[in-house]
Amino acid sequence: MNETTNFEYRYNADRAKEAEAIRRKYVKPEEDKLEVLKALDRKAESKGKIAAMILGVLGALILGGGMSLIMEGAAAFLVLGIIIGVIGLIVLGFAYPVYKNLTTRERAKVADQVEALAKEIQ
Numbered sequence: 001m002n003e004t005t006n007f008e009y010r011y012n013a014d015r016a017k018e019a020e021a022i023r024r025k026y027v028k029p030e031e032d033k034l035e036v037l038k039a040l041d042r043k044a045e046s047k048g049k050i051a052a053m054i055l056g057v058l059g060a061l062i063l064g065g066g067m068s069l070i071m072e073g074a075a076a077f078l079v080l081g082i083i084i085g086v087i088g089l090i091v092l093g094f095a096y097p098v099y100k101n102l103t104t105r106e107r108a109k110v111a112d113q114v115e116a117l118a119k120e121i122q
Helices: 013-026 033-070 075-093 095-121
Strands: none
Touching (some): 033 075, 033 095, 075 095
């Protein structure tokens, strides 16, 4: 009974990397809790940012329209341009308070989720 059994193993790093890359395509990615936390924070700020940008662009366009009327030179356009320009400045002035208000409201909605995830991460 002198039976010898040989075991042969050859490791190829390139083949292992390729097999791992293919395996990752079929495996569900694990949810990283920190990434979920970051996504919730971005979601809470996004509505406020969008509204503030819209108000900012709109206010700048109105202000620019008023400025261009002022440059016409006629007295009627001068007064109208100043009025339109002031309206544009008022719209611009509302951009930040709208951002703060919407962001605070959205953060209040996701506060419980954020706190729970933050405790799990720590």
